[in-house]
Amino acid sequence: MISLGLIALVLIQSQAAAAWGNEGHSYINRAAAEKIPATMPRFLRRAVVEIAYLGPEPDRWRSPSEPALKNAQEPDHFIDLERVSWLDPLPRVRYEFLRKLYEKRASTTDHPDDYLPERVGLQPYITMEVYGRLKAAFREYRQQRAAHQPTHAVEEAIIFYAGWLGHYVADGSQPLHTTIQYNGWVGPNPNGYTTEHGIHAQFETAYVAANITANDFAGLVKSPERLDDPFAAYVAYLRQSNGMVENVYALEEAGGFTGKGSPAAFDFTTHRLAAASQMLLDLWYTAWMESATPVPEHAPSAPATK
Ligand SMILES: [Zn+2]
DSSP states (O other), X not given: OHHHHHHHHHHHHHHHTTOSHHHHHHHHHHHHXXXXXXXXXXXXXXXXXXXXXXXXXXXXXXXXXSHHHHHHHGGGGOXXXXXXXXXXXXXXSHHHHHHHHHHHHHTOOSSGGGGSHHHHOOHHHHHHHHHHHHHHHHHHHHHHXXXXXXXXXXXXXXXXXXXHHHXXXXXXXXXXXXXXXXXXXXSOOTTOOOOSTTHHHIIIIIIHHHHOOTHHHHTTOOOOOXXXXXXXXXXXXXXXXXXXXXXXXXXXXXXXXSTTOOHHHHHHHHHHHHHHHHHHHHHHHHHHHHTTSOOOTTOOOOOOOO
């Protein structure tokens, strides 16, 4: 009985961390790829099918048959912003964030394990790390072009990083991936929102698959803009998403995600999907533009490593 309960819990949590399901992830990547401007490399503009395929890629790393992979990367899909409300601004790099969380955990007596990184989530860190990989690959591409070397291999790397990045950016636009309210309301509940563990998958997977296609929101995606500070822009995007958690619950309460849903649910969901495509396109564009800046020849010496 215990093991059955555990299996059910694992299934619920797995579903909860998927975000947007297969369809939503593919649509977000595709809608962004179709808007890549002519000022970016042509091979990337032609890779719409590959980029769309890669949208769900990190969800393919969540099978119990690869336990090390599953364990290591599941916290990448979310961040419970309420658990880090005391940490503003968020540190810019992963290990500084981890250190702050462990310090907090050590000084807290009330549910200290709520501050474990795997409970809080590492969403903005993996996003900026994959962004960094993409930017480094773009820089390599520029160098190889300038040296008249073949670029096929680096093009494949760029397509992979661009598609992989799309997964996390998409997760970040799903309000329930930014909150402790990820799958059923917890704590004080004056509006009587659902406490059932079903709203997450009902919204992001079942409702989207049955009612929305990429064409429904592609028109909302505009030409990309270069971001002055990609990390700050991305955290603001996550906070905006977190500000819409109650909208998801209110729409669910009104039956908006049941069956064919409601016009309000359609409007809300298409705008969330478009916000993801827009942020993804802006990050691709910013990585491309920033990759033109050469790495300083005399980089400051790195601290000694083991
Ligand atoms: Zn995910």
